[in-house]
Amino acid sequence: MFHTLGWVSSSVPIEQAFRYPHLTESLYNSNRHQLLWLQSEDRQLFENLVEMTVLAELSPFFEQRLQHLQHLRTTEQHYQYDLVATDLLLSFISYRSLLKENKTTWLYGHGLPNDWAAPSPEVVIALEQSITDGKLTNYLKQLGIDSRAYRDYQSSINHLKNSLNANIEPYPAQVVRVGETLPQKEVLFTRLALAGLVVPPSVQQQQWYGKELRAVIKRFQSQHGLKMDGVIGPDTANWLNYPIEERIRRLALNAERSRLWPEQRQALVLVNLPSFDLNYYFKGEVVFSSKVIVGKQKRKTPLLEIKMDSLVLNPTWNVPPKIMREDIIPILRYNPDYLNNKGIQVIKGWGNPVIIDHGAIQWRKVNPKKFPFRMRQLAGNSNALGVYKFNTPNRRAIYLHDTPAKYLFDKPSRAFSSGCIRVQHADRFAHSISKTQGFRKSNISPRGQQSNARIPLKRRLPVHLIYKTSWVESGRVFFRDDVYGYDVKKNQPDLALKQH
Template sequence: MAISKLRCLGLVVMVTAQMVSAETLSPAQAPVAALDAAEPTVAAIAPQVDAEQWVRQTTSNLSSVRYINQLAALYLANGYAPLWQDSLATTALEEQLQLLALSGVSADFSRRYAQLAHLKQSNDWRQYDLLATDTLLAYMSYLEGLPEYGRGWLFGAGIDPSLPLPSSQGLNHLNSAIETGQLHAFIAALKPQDRRYTQLQRAIDALAQHSQASWPGFYQPGYIRLGTRLQQPEALITRLEQLGDLTPYQAAQLRTSNVRIYNIDLANAMKRFQERHGLKVDGVIGPQTRYWLMMPVQERIRILALNAQRLRLWPADFPSMLVVNIPAYDMSLWLDNKHVLDSKVIVGRPSRPTPLMSSTVASVVFNPYWNVPNSIMRKDILPKARYDRGYLYRNGFRVIRSWDSSEQIPIHTIDWRLVNAKAFPYRLRQQPGEKNALGRFKFNIPNNNAIYLHDTPAKSLFNKTTRAFSSGCIRVEHADDLARILLTDSGVSPQRVDELKARTNTRTVGLSNQVKVHLIYQTAWVDEDGQVNFRNDVYSYDQINPMSQKEEKFTFLFSGENPY
């Protein structure tokens, strides 16, 4: 037991028989004894006041303390001994708390982290001990709430400031860890055992080394191309060096040569920068590249910390898994722990966002029909049909009596000039074929939002850098390869796959190996080459706007029907 910490906590201790009687003093009255013995016998003495009252008195100037009753029970059960005597335990808590505070999703946790740092600096170990315990309880509650509320908390809503007590099971585990001296191991286990989390933590540490240094401003209007005269060459070189796109040696060489023109060395460094940020890789400094180039280091750190928290929501231990990262416009497929396919994707536009969810690929549909959702029919298709009578014919649409009927209504029997999109009594279905919005393949993933992956005839859109064009569903560039790989993995022979592809009729093939699907939202990560990547926040989920817990539960799921 650390004697110095006991002294600072101001707890009544009995070192020898000559010490003052414990029955005459409460913790608030205990003097700071001079404990100089090398290895004295130390025992904490319970105060002669009510436990809850003691907690309230001790933490009266700490606005963050919330769980008074639970703190009283914990310290009473442990004889009012300090719980944070192991420096490894305090370090583990502070590191995890720091990353959460940096993410900006909780003013409460940021305040707690700042108060703990202040109490440590001022050597007020008694208040530090109680606040650290209270903060651990809040942190446990946050982690327990992530599965249900995380897709709101970490995507714009912010963490509910009035978190409940952790579950009884969590409290039992904590009590056991305290009783057995395993508090450090307990806290260490709260950290994701995921190399991606560790990589982001290291990226934050690397940026933090530069956070106190001077980050020169760089703003030169217009487009900067090879041969353009630079107004602030030193500022540009320093920025690229601090962000890691120029090595210190390369930066020194550019400074030595007194560069004043945007040359090939700077353009190549800028290409590396653009690739890491999902920008058009041409070496030209335009508005988007300038935006990322001038982003403050503190904001970069916040984005990295926020995405470290988001990693807690995405499982990383499935041997077979299909992952779509929405802001990266990218899909990756793993089978039996092997990376077998990458593909560009098109996701929902900001007004019709693709939801964050998990499911499985249940089946592959060859030559699918497209049953047009009511919202898309009314907003997008019927207005075109009113002004262009041939639009529905040319694009293979059929008018169907209702969602409960397959009876077709002849298109020519409807006076399209009088059609009211909001009151249209029928539904629309698009026939399979070259113009079908779903293309040749549809991948069913059971969910409450009728979201699925599919092919598309509009292949040219995959050449765009930003690909948020759909109404919620995910268009896959290499849908043909995805269908072949998934079917083969489920035991369908290549010959049978070719037969199905050659047909023009609709056919659904169930998958015996139903691969897990995760639609995730990561705007920052570290890739396999150790490069820190950032992406545009297409749905503005990185901007935290605190709201009530009840509201956020429903905010981040797309409620449209069967969008494509």
């Protein structure tokens, strides 16, 4: 059909120009062979959508097709542009519709495969209906700018693009404190501006590091997950010098991820792993926030959508076999009193809690991989779960809980656990949940309660564990360290923070 209409040269094999030629032809047949991309707004909206995937470096396919599309537009090859844009839109909506099936891989280090399935009939029908109703613009907006988060990402990227060719010098990695002379202050002010921070004119005239500038530096440190001490040290300099191209790539990557994150805020616990924080939303408002501790690099906390069904007071802890084998048994070889000190029992099994005399076990001769028993930690001050467990049944056995190791919450980076999530101020979290669930405060007090006292929730509470390494808040851009390495594609070298 396209050859007959003269829209595509007969010398060009159709397979080279289109990924879905039959679907593309079908759309034009249903639209009486009329062009679809006559509105400049539609063209711009769509090119911006595809550009976001290109900036995120998800697939060379999108990069190649976008370049071709832009060439056709600038050379005013209108018919070819129309066809390529339609075929590319089919690829794009197929990618978007398959994203949820691949939500822990495609946007978390793997990138897109070389090929993926054609859009489903339902997806094509929805697109076809939008075209028939003359609502292609609204359809495209739903894929992007209808989302506030997506618009914020796009705006921040456009701001950074203006500085791509500015050739800004790196800020020197030396320690500068309040009262000291400020080296290369113009470079500092320029790099702060990249983070959306404006230094007052009166401060820009000063040659030393004053208190007003320290307030700006503290905001910069807050935006990058650093200790807010106001000292311009190596870590602050590293983030000041972080490449603009990488800032744009990570913003684009998280813009695409934002399509996977929950939008409802009526009742939701949202844990962002890279920023080590938790927010509990109720009726659109944050009713509780806290720091959290997440899984270490070797035992990553997975990305999950789970539901909290109960609070457990004074929990006992069934030590996971992996922790027993890899952590506890090696300690017992040189510290046999460890189990007594931590209140840990050795039992025959989860279904057979007969206590074994661990003092009679020759721990130096034990093969951890063949150890036949299990371990259970009794409730108490030393219990790894603290006095509150927020139960979220799932096959990965990941849940939220209190912890006796409160000092770890003072660390700026908090990837210390074996996968579960430790919550600072767990008592306040429990009280917030009880209040929104309609419990009396006294009902969830662990005092006087037996071990593993279970308080079922009246309404199960959605808990989402997400991975967001950049976001925009009140016009300010926030970044966090890529703690699990998900921002780097598996087939690319790691771009370390210290490489400017």
